[in-house]
Amino acid sequence: AQSVTQLDSHVSVSEGTPVLLRCNYSSSYSPSLFWYVQHPNKGLQLLLKYTSAATLVKGINGFEAEFKKSETSFHLTKPSAHMSDAAEYFCVVSDRTGTASKLTFGTGTRLQVTL
């Protein structure tokens, strides 16, 4: 069985400072991993995905994540936060055995960005 743990339910940063959102996963197989973002009253938007190619994955809006197999982690980072980054972020692991890409979601990290 697979699982995802987002280590912080809430993170607050000042605009212009770095962002770190932490995610640990558990999977019996070589996982596919994703980060999604959800702005208020909107659906989820894909930020980036890891699928066993490069371990450092670049996504949209300046975000990136590094896959570390030894630490079973997939933390999301951004060098400089912007007010528009305030949203909820979900780390997601994928089941590789099915005919459809079934996803297991973390419980989310709410990012607050202050002036």
Place this chain on the structure above:
Amino acid sequence: DVKVTQSSRYLVKRTGEKVFLECVQDMDHENMFWYRQDPGLGLRLIYFSYDVKMKEKGDIPEGYSVSREKKERFSLILESASTNQTSMYLCASSLWAGGYGSNQPQHFGDGTRLSIL
């Protein structure tokens, strides 16, 4: 860009009613999904479909059913709505990628916020 459209953004229904939530995608995706999202619980999979007329139960199918008569449309049905089904419902779609579709991202609609009174 993939467009996943959910028919209602907000819906208010009464207990015992039969409720239909509709979802349409425009990218010819084989897979479609229904989730519910509740605070502190993340997203939980209710049902998914990998082809027309095919469906599989997700993690929390009790009290729900689904219908997929056309490839682009996936409906979620609450047979007899109850107050514990008050939630945000999200529909998603993805490509099928051979036997292992796990590296295909899912594309989400904006959600339907359903209140059962």
